[in-house]
Amino acid sequence: MIDESPVGIAGSTPPAEGPPDIDLRAVDGRLPGRRGLATRQRLLAATASLLETTGYRDLKVVEVAREAGTSPATFYQYFPDAESAVLVLAAELTEAWHDELATLVADGDWMGNPDGAARHASEGFLDFWTAHRAVLGVLDLASTEGDERFRDLRTWLLNGPTTAMVDVAAASGAAGDPMAAAGVLVAMLAHVSNHQVGLERWGVDRSALVATMAGVLRRTLVA
Amino acid sequence: MIDESPVGIAGSTPPAEGPPDIDLRAVDGRLPGRRGLATRQRLLAATASLLETTGYRDLKVVEVAREAGTSPATFYQYFPDAESAVLVLAAELTEAWHDELATLVADGDWMGNPDGAARHASEGFLDFWTAHRAVLGVLDLASTEGDERFRDLRTWLLNGPTTAMVDVAAASGAAGDPMAAAGVLVAMLAHVSNHQVGLERWGVDRSALVATMAGVLRRTLVA
């Protein structure tokens, strides 16, 4: 993978994994036909649906199958185990959002309208995370627990916005290590998004969060 | 639950749970004697030790017992299930660190030496989280998944530093919602601490993290 960052800070950008491969093949190695792909899709949807409720460590193949209206045996035609289905979901998410997430930061007019840019990024992140909380939570947890496949996906997903932030920080001449700044900011966005519900219990609503995070972004990225 | 926060910002401070109760009773309801308490302690130590390696959803009673050099039957003399042992660990941690964590923020001379205060808090948080990553990870995960008992512990633990930050922000006249600021900052500290290893893979070392987080703290809390 080529490091496309325009800034000349060798080695300080995150290790960029390529986009994930999504393997459509059934367990016997063949590509399923239309009907099969539909079933596979139902299984993925069921997996996603259950993830909203259950931690991914507690996903049971039986439950996924039931939710999809099939039998466990059918599940095993398409995925070797429950985790693999989650991995596919994560890969699809990553694939779909990698560019968009980067754009969220990169498109901002950080010099001309830093407050707007920061708010835009902050808001976008929060929305994205809220919309895909379940899968993103898995990405986080599995990464923490050391699972390489999930960690690679997470890295690839966050690589875009992180790199963009590094560029912004470098361009604006912000103090401190740009890479560290980007890492910390992304961490903040992720965690806050993930615990949004909890914070609301403390009387902090979404708009206050967005404003606060935008402030942190702006002050950290722009000198 | 009564809000014991001394600060007069009604409704905007976190709901403060009291310190956790730690139940020492054995299954039969009686308090174990010295030998029994030692066994109980060995079981807790074994649990903590396994948590370093295994996600808490994967904790097996059998393994805890083996690690502690006892039998599963013995485990059930002291805890109704594996999760309960983890809960006790979390409660002990919470109990032990509640005050100290608050002090980390509250003791800083935010007006006279804001950089020092910020760096002190940042460093302290990172150290604390690193030292107790396993249990804190559970606190986080279980909270996210909606487990009330763990969420209450987490709330109680973070209540100290959060309140202290609210006070600092209020005192310094920093812009924005102090409660939101505190929440976001604590989230940042927690998540960065938790993903410290991952960030190091991106070439960001501990000192850069501390510096960056300190900067964010200072700029957000002090006008």
Add this chain to the structure above:
Amino acid sequence: MIDESPVGIAGSTPPAEGPPDIDLRAVDGRLPGRRGLATRQRLLAATASLLETTGYRDLKVVEVAREAGTSPATFYQYFPDAESAVLVLAAELTEAWHDELATLVADGDWMGNPDGAARHASEGFLDFWTAHRAVLGVLDLASTEGDERFRDLRTWLLNGPTTAMVDVAAASGAAGDPMAAAGVLVAMLAHVSNHQVGLERWGVDRSALVATMAGVLRRTLVA
């Protein structure tokens, strides 16, 4: 069952089964056309190939189909189950070798050149068994386990050489029960051939085996 043995030793020759029927019909009862027969043949070849590696109790229809480049459903067009395919292989082998195996013994000039005759038979048996070890192993195992269909094939196959040996023994006036002698000798040939590899691990090579077995044959069949 009619004893077709030409030799007049009533009751002491093995019960001769007729040559095996090999059923070419597909499941629907009709004879497959050329294309169908080719598929059937590929399935048989795949079965034979897998038998080299796997015990026949472990043959899976799925594997046979995959090895043949077809689907399980197709397999069931030609055979009711995996065992049946093996049975066909065995029947084909039996059919093809029945006469030849008998000839191996019967053609020898046991009176004029007993050593040569014995060596010829011994060598021939070893070669035959080595070349068809997989299927012959099944014949043996299934017979031992009491499967009649396989036992009948085995009987028919060994009937030739056995009868020939009985004739030789009778003609030469060798001491003892000719039928028992033949049975024991055939058993020896079969088992040694089957365990040839194991014996080689003990430093016994093929030529020593041939020589030894030939000696036993000669001394037992020729007075």
Add this chain to the structure above:
Amino acid sequence: MIDESPVGIAGSTPPAEGPPDIDLRAVDGRLPGRRGLATRQRLLAATASLLETTGYRDLKVVEVAREAGTSPATFYQYFPDAESAVLVLAAELTEAWHDELATLVADGDWMGNPDGAARHASEGFLDFWTAHRAVLGVLDLASTEGDERFRDLRTWLLNGPTTAMVDVAAASGAAGDPMAAAGVLVAMLAHVSNHQVGLERWGVDRSALVATMAGVLRRTLVA
């Protein structure tokens, strides 16, 4: 392992494995107490009993457990899988019979009374094999299929009589490779014993078998 053969034919005796280890430990690593050992014993007995009927590839843990009057879960307390139980049976058999089987050959007065010695050995082998046909069949089959653990046991078991035969052949000055002779003879004894039932269907009774095999033994081992 020391080659104890008195004969100076370096390298021509079978590779002698030591006697088998029989592991009494339960799956959790501890040694079971009296009650546990009794259960273990019942499971072994059940395994042996089922082996009389079923091929060892078809042994089901469920069946063994039922036959033993326990649950599958209990089975797994003592053996990791069905095969392991069979392995223990085989090891016990091997342990118990190694010496005795060697004696069968070694004790004979091959010089003074070769016919008697041959008949004694032949008879003993047949009896032994008949009495333990099931387990010995597994030993044979699994060895053929390349399972090292079973092959080692088989080697160890047959090592005794084989070595003894080598000694006899060497001492008597019999023609041919003594090792090959021993190997072939043991093979004969084993296979005939194993197919005794089949041979009886051909009208060959036990006494005829014994006589025939004894003849072969005598003529092959004694010049």
Add this chain to the structure above:
DNA sequence: GATGAATGAGGTTTCATTCAT
């Protein structure tokens, strides 16, 4: 107080087998 032993319960997996196309 401790634990050996046993097992119910439940999820995982594998396959043979079928059916509609």
Add this chain to the structure above:
DNA sequence: TATGAATGAAACCTCATTCAT
């Protein structure tokens, strides 16, 4: 003729949990 897809059935295996000692 061939096969994509689905699945019932059955074994595997693991654990939490209990009970008698």
